Amino acid sequence: MSGLTRDDHDPNVFQVDWSGVRAGRNPWKRGVQAAVDPFLVAKAVKEAMRLCPHRTATGSPLVWNDYSVFMDLEDWTRVKKLESTLVRDLGGVVEKELATLKAEMVGPLNVRLLRDESGNVRPGAAVLKADFAAADRLAAPDPDEMTVRVGRPGPVPLADPPTERVAGVIPDSARLRVQWPKGSTSVPAGVRAVFGRPHKAPSPGFVPLTGAGTKINKRQLWVEAGGGGVIVGRFSEANPVEVAGRLVQPGGQIAVDRFPVDVSLSNGEMKLTIDRVERD
Numbered sequence: 001m002s003g004l005t006r007d008d009h010d011p012n013v014f015q016v017d018w019s020g021v022r023a024g025r026n027p028w029k030r031g032v033q034a035a036v037d038p039f040l041v042a043k044a045v046k047e048a049m050r051l052c053p054h055r056t057a058t059g060s061p062l063v064w065n066d067y068s069v070f071m072d073l074e075d076w077t078r079v080k081k082l083e084s085t086l087v088r089d090l091g092g093v094v095e096k097e098l099a100t101l102k103a104e105m106v107g108p109l110n111v112r113l114l115r116d117e118s119g120n121v122r123p124g125a126a127v128l129k130a131d132f133a134a135a136d137r138l139a140a141p142d143p144d145e146m147t148v149r150v151g152r153p154g155p156v157p158l159a160d161p162p163t164e165r166v167a168g169v170i171p172d173s174a175r176l177r178v179q180w181p182k183g184s185t186s187v188p189a190g191v192r193a194v195f196g197r198p199h200k201a202p203s204p205g206f207v208p209l210t211g212a213g214t215k216i217n218k219r220q221l222w223v224e225a226g227g228g229g230v231i232v233g234r235f236s237e238a239n240p241v242e243v244a245g246r247l248v249q250p251g252g253q254i255a256v257d258r259f260p261v262d263v264s265l266s267n268g269e270m271k272l273t274i275d276r277v278e279r280d
Contacts, residue, residue: 003016003017003018003019003020003021003022003023003043003044003047004016004017004020004021004044004047004048004051004128005017006051009249010129010249010250010251011053012064012129012130012131012251013127013128013129013130013236013251014048014051014127014128014129014130015125015126015127016044016069016125016126016127016128017124017125018034018036018040018044018075018124018125018126019034019124021034021040021043021044021047022034022040022043034124035078036071036075036078036079036126037078037079037082038079038082038085038086038089038090041069041079041086041090041111041113042086042089042090042093042094044069044126044128045067045069045090045093045094045111045128046093046094046097048064048067048128048130049063049064049094049097049098049101049103050101052064052130056104060102060103060104061101061102061103061104062103062104062105062106063098063101063103063104063105064105064130064131064132065105065106065107065108065109065110065132065133066107066110066130066131066132066133067110067111067112067128067129067130068112068114068128068129068236068237069111069112069113069114069126069127069128070114070115070116070121070126070127070128070129070236070237071113071114071115071116071121071126072116072121072122072123072124072125072126073115073116074123075123075124075126076113076114076115076116076146079113079146080146083146086146086148087148090109090111090148090150091109091148091150094109094150106132106134107132107133107134108149108150109148109149109150110133110147110148110149111147111148111149112145112146112147112148113145113146113147114145114237115145116237117217117218117237118237118239127236127237129236129251131251175187175188175189175225175276175277176223176225176230176274176275176276176277177274177275177276177277178193178195178207178223178272178273178274179272179273179275180209180210180211180270180271180272180273181211181270181271182210182211183209183210183211185207186277187223187224187225188225189225190225191205191224191225192205192222192223192224193205193206193207193222193223193224194206194207194219194221194222195207195209195220195221195222195223195272196208196209196212196216196217196218196219196220196221197209197212197213197214197216197217197218197220198210198212199218206219209270209272211270212270213269213270215239215266215269216239216265216266216269216270217235217237217238217239217266219235219237219238220234220235220238220239220241220265220266221233221234221235221238221241221248221263221265222235223274226255227255227257228257229255229256229257229258229259230255230256230259230261230274230276231253231254231255232248232253232254232255232256232261232263232274233248233252233253233254234248234249234250234251234252234253235250235251236250236251237250238250239265239266239267239269240264240265240266240267241263241264241265242263242264243256243261243262243263244256244261244262244263245262259274259275259276260273260274260275261273261274261275
């Protein structure tokens with residue numbers, strides 16, 4: 001057995017037992033709580049890579065490139081003191097593992113270590129969520145988190161250079177308007193806005209929900225225009241998010257094509273309304 005156990009409801013989510021990660025497949029080394037360090041974080045990411053079931057069209061293993069690890073505050077603080085070594089070494093560790101597995105990774109490696117705000121992660125454990133994410137969909141690093149981002153290990157040369165993205169004029173009809181009791185904001189098409197409780201040094205693209213209490217996460221949901229409607233996503237560590245009366249699963253998203261859209265946060269602690277701004 002390894003230190004990772006797949007969640008019964010989400011195949012991309014794993015419960016992490018740090019003592020099991022350290023012991024590897026030797027059960028006699030279990031039972032003593034492990035002190036989390038960069039070595040164990042790298043080992044957990046490697047174990048998750050081996051558990052990825054996906055393959056390329058040619059049959060080669062295809063592994064996730066986006067990993068979020070939610071940790072107990074004490075464990076997170078311990079690793080934070082060693083952050084520089086994690087940033088220095090993790091890319092090389094993953095590159096060697098890809099060579100061992102003869103696997104491919106789509107997009108850059110992104111590993112985020114986050115403090116658990118829900119109180120559901122006990123000391124000596126963690127929750128790891130793995131996913132595929134394109135480079136332009138990766139959230140900007142947050143100073144309140146530990147983020148390791150490196151270019152794709154072993155990049156495959158492109159026959160032609162990629163087309164450069166050029167910002168165009170966004171029509172008013174494509175904009176969304178998000179309102180809550182003590183504020184409002186506009187979200188243009190092509191922008192993913194992150195909403196949450198106001199805090200120091202937020203990441204770019206973050207919208208502080210003025211008036212939010214402690215039941216609202218610092219990063220609770222994101223909003224993006226799509227398909228003529230709106231897509232609302234809930235972060236894995238966040239408190240409940242309901243969109244038009246439907247509960248969004250942790251790490252999931254819901255698309256709605258009718259406006260206005262009512263969004264409830266943290267079991268009614270705060271309510272948002274999303275509407276489309278029509279062209280004048």
